[in-house]
Amino acid sequence: MAIIEINKLSKTFKVKIKDKGLKGSLKAIIKPQYKMVKAVKNISFKVEKGEIIAFIGPNGAGKSTTIKMLTGILYPDKGNIKVLGIDTKLERKKLAYQIGTVFGQKEQLWTHLTPYDNFKFFGAIYDIPESRVEKKIEEFRVLFELDEFINTPVRNLSLGQRIRCEIVASLIHEPKILFLDEPTIGLDPVVKENIRTLIKRMNKEYKTTIFLTSHDVGDIEKLCKRVIIINDGQVVLDDSMENLKYHYLNKKIVEAKMKEKINLDDEEGITILKDKGYNLKIEVDTTKKSVADALKLLNPDKIVDINIANIPLEDIISNIYKKEGTKK
Amino acid sequence: MLMEVKNQLKVSLLAIKYAVMREMLNKVTFITNIIFMILNNASFIIQWLILFSLKDNVGGYSFKQVMLLWGIASATYGFAHFFFKKAFSLSDTINNGKLDVYLVQPKNVLLSAICTDVDVSAIGDMLYGYIMLFVYGFNISSFLLFTLFVICGGLIITCVSVILNSLSFWFQKSDIIADTGNSLMTNIATYPEGIFKGVVKILLFTLIPVGIANYLPVKIISEFNIYLFVIVIGVTILFIMLAFIIFNKGLKKYSSSNLMIARI
Numbered sequence: 204m205a206i207i208e209i210n211k212l213s214k215t216f217k218v219k220i221k222d223k224g225l226k227g228s229l230k231a232i233i234k235p236q237y238k239m240v241k242a243v244k245n246i247s248f249k250v251e252k253g254e255i256i257a258f259i260g261p262n263g264a265g266k267s268t269t270i271k272m273l274t275g276i277l278y279p280d281k282g283n284i285k286v287l288g289i290d291t292k293l294e295r296k297k298l299a300y301q302i303g304t305v306f307g308q309k310e311q312l313w314t315h316l317t318p319y320d321n322f323k324f325f326g327a328i329y330d331i332p333e334s335r336v337e338k339k340i341e342e343f344r345v346l347f348e349l350d351e352f353i354n355t356p357v358r359n360l361s362l363g364q365r366i367r368c369e370i371v372a373s374l375i376h377e378p379k380i381l382f383l384d385e386p387t388i389g390l391d392p393v394v395k396e397n398i399r400t401l402i403k404r405m406n407k408e409y410k411t412t413i414f415l416t417s418h419d420v421g422d423i424e425k426l427c428k429r430v431i432i433i434n435d436g437q438v439v440l441d442d443s444m445e446n447l448k449y450h451y452l453n454k455k456i457v458e459a460k461m462k463e464k465i466n467l468d469d470e471e472g473i474t475i476l477k478d479k480g481y482n483l484k485i486e487v488d489t490t491k492k493s494v495a496d497a498l499k500l501l502n503p504d505k506i507v508d509i510n511i512a513n514i515p516l517e518d519i520i521s522n523i524y525k526k527e528g529t530k531k
Numbered sequence: 532m533l534m535e536v537k538n539q540l541k542v543s544l545l546a547i548k549y550a551v552m553r554e555m556l557n558k559v560t561f562i563t564n565i566i567f568m569i570l571n572n573a574s575f576i577i578q579w580l581i582l583f584s585l586k587d588n589v590g591g592y593s594f595k596q597v598m599l600l601w602g603i604a605s606a607t608y609g610f611a612h613f614f615f616k617k618a619f620s621l622s623d624t625i626n627n628g629k630l631d632v633y634l635v636q637p638k639n640v641l642l643s644a645i646c647t648d649v650d651v652s653a654i655g656d657m658l659y660g661y662i663m664l665f666v667y668g669f670n671i672s673s674f675l676l677f678t679l680f681v682i683c684g685g686l687i688i689t690c691v692s693v694i695l696n697s698l699s700f701w702f703q704k705s706d707i708i709a710d711t712g713n714s715l716m717t718n719i720a721t722y723p724e725g726i727f728k729g730v731v732k733i734l735l736f737t738l739i740p741v742g743i744a745n746y747l748p749v750k751i752i753s754e755f756n757i758y759l760f761v762i763v764i765g766v767t768i769l770f771i772m773l774a775f776i777i778f779n780k781g782l783k784k785y786s787s788s789n790l791m792i793a794r795i
Contacts, residue, residue: 216786219703271787276634278783299637311632315553327545328636330538 206380206412207250207273212282214243214268242268244436245282252379255406255413257427257444261524265436266416267384273414274304274382287379300329303378303411305369307385314358318349318368321357322375329376336375343371346408347401363394370401380412381405387419399425420517432523440523448513453489458482459501460508473497481507486514542638543646547614550649561651568655569662572605575721590725592749597723599667600749603680604720606660607744610685611692613653618645618689619713621696622706628787641693641778657681667752676752683767684744688716690774691740697774700781712739720745740766 218240221231243265250256260266271277273286275295284291289298305311312321319340326336344353349371352364360368366386373381383402387395403426405411417423423430423444430447432440440447461481467473472491477484487497494511501509555561576598583594592600617624624630624644633643664677695712698705716739719727724746727735736742743766747759 267787271631274635276631276787277785295634296637299635302635304635306631309631313549313553315556316549320549324545324549327538327542328638330637 204252205249206252206254206287207248207414208283208285209249209269209273210247210283212243212246212269212272212284213241213280214265214272214277215280216240216242241436243272243279246433246436246438247282248431248438248441250412250414252412253406253410254429255402255427256415257423257430258414258416258433259418259423259430259520260433264433266433269433270382270384270414270416274302275299300376301379303373303376303381305366305373305381305383305386307366307383307388310365310369312357312365312368312372315356317354317356318360318371319353321368321372325372325375331376339375339377343374346404347371361394363390363397366390366394366398367401370398370405374405374409374411377409378411380414383413383415383417385417385419386415387417387422395419395421402426420515420520423520424516432520434524447519448516454514455487455489455494456484456512456514457487457494457497457501458484458510458512459506461501462505462507465501465505467500470500473500539639539642543642546643546646547649550647551651554649554651564652565655565658568652569659572601572656572659575601590723590727592723592725595667596749596753598663599752600723600745601721602660602663602667603677603684603745603748604660604717605656605663606677606681607684607688608717608720609653609656609658609660610681611653611689612650613657614649614685615645615689616648616650616653618692618696619709620706621645621693622699622709625696625699625781625785626703626706630782630785631787634785640782641775645689645693672755673752676748676755680744680748680751680763683763684748686767687740687744687770688713690770691716693774694770694777697778697781700784715739716741716744724749740770743767 216239217237219231220236220238221227246265246269258266258270268277272279272284273291275291275298278292286298287301289301291298312318313324316324322340322343323333323336326333326339331339340353344350347367347370349367352360352368357365357368370381370383370386386402387398390398399422402413402415406413413426415422415426428444430440430442430444431438456476459482461483464481465483467475467483467485470492472488474486474488475483476486483501485497487494498509579589579594579597579601582589583597587593589597612619621644630640630644633640636643660681661677664673667673692709692713695709696706698708719735719739719741724732724735724742732742735746743763747763750756751759751763
């Protein structure tokens with residue numbers, strides 16, 4: 204059974220429009236004008252238990268609006284949402300006991316309290332008996348290596364430690380689904396990696412379903428098996444990470460260092476990205492030419508060094524964003 | 532249901548405890564805030580001493596009754612601002628999308644949003660209220676009635692603020708209306724009832740319920756009247772219900788925001 208079911212979901216915001224300058228402001232007072240902005244348009248998808256889903260899209264695509272409707276923050280205009288069989292519109296409190304949320308840009312912890320006191324507070328919010336909260340804190344202290352700072356006020360923690368505590372606080376009540384909205388925003392690569400390990404561990408140890416939005420391709424690539432891309436309020440792609448990587452663009456990047464110069468101009472299925480001296484970088488469209496044929500053209504005897512790679516995920520994603528952008 | 536109320540109270544009190552702990556980080560500021568608020572309130576006694584040296588009663592009130600009115604007004608203000616400080620800036624919470632945090636928690640959104648901060652100087656207001664009760668004349672029954680009316684009055688002014696601030700769900704910039712309403716309530720609360728006549732008086736017992744929160748308690752403590760007592764309790768319940776209904780109705784219109792926010 205699907206753990207999240209969204210059916211034909213829509214949300215429109217009423218936004219005031221105003222001409223520039225003081226004259227515009229006066230006009231807006233006398234005769235206010237509004238425009239309707241459709242943030243989410245008729246989207247549908249399902250998520251199964253235990254999945255780690257990347258829910259991505261460019262800024263203003265409707266990601267946050269969707270995640271806010273899924274967590275009961277916003278009321279949808281049209282459509283149905285069932286999270287763990289609960290209607291988010293009607294049973295907000297019941298839903299809150301079952302889900303955890305971490306918004307990278309919005310802090311939930313009290314900054315003057317220590318993580319330990321914060322966890323106790325969250326335990327009270329979710330009506331968990333003291334003894335169980337203590338046990339849970341002890342378990343997380345070991346599992347997520349919080350020893351160093353569990354008794355330091357949150358305002359004295361580094362951003363990475365703070366996010367780690369935010370995640371732990373959202374796990375105190377053992378949620379079945381965790382919604383993470385840009386959890387690694389502003390973190391350095393090492394801390395990012397730590398947070399990713401933590402998320403993976405959570406999914407493995409507690410079978411928590413993870414619903415993640417992020418602009419960091421590393422998060423998506425290293426954590427998620429399925430990607431849902433949303434653009435202009437619509438789902439433009441819902442596929443496995445594997446399919447996205449290997450089939451969506453059907454392209455490979457070949458970088459070679461040659462013994463002598465080779466001319467590949469006008470070859471079908473090959474685009475030259477860089478040709479500088481004996482260094483060559485080409486893109487092979489595998490629907491038109493196989494990688495083997497491309498290598499033959501290069502002449503293996505004259506290759507000093509070679510590297511064949513997939514198109515970086517970042518390029519694939521930004522291509523999808525751009526493609527959908529031009530359709531508008 | 533009872534369990535739910537108990538758990539809700541536990542969380543709200545815990546939040547208030549944590550907020551007090553934050554304020555106590557700086558001991559000197561904590562204590563001076565309270566003392567200066569008492570002194571600030573006490574300074575108004577001089578003005579009334581001068582007035583009463585010229586006239587025996589003002590607006591139907593004796594000097595002691597004015598002191599009792601001051602006591603009730605100051606303690607209700609203190610009660611509301613100590614326990615529900617954020618109710619007085621709720622429109623900021625609504626407009627800047629700060630309700631998100633409370634909406635994902637299995638607790639009442641309104642209570643969570645307004646019981647998250649305390650105004651330390653409000654302790655001074657509450658203490659001053661009880662000092663004024665001593666000036667008026669202390670006995671057990673006046674003490675109990677005074678305490679009950681402070682709670683009722685505090686809840687009424689909190690609810691009026693919640694209702695006015697909740698307009699932010701429908702109109703932007705309604706914080707101005709809320710601020711005006713709140714300061715109107717505070718300013719009128721310390722003047723004897725008798726100086727207001729006609730439409731203003733009707734307003735004081737309806738839209739700006741200073742009459743219910745302050746004038747009726749002074750009357751009841753001076754001379755107990757069961758009908759007036761029931762009115763105060765009834766109106767308090769009515770305002771609590773109205774505040775919840777209007778806030779929850781508005782919550783359906785809540786549009787959140789993507790501002791970067793920290794809980795400090």
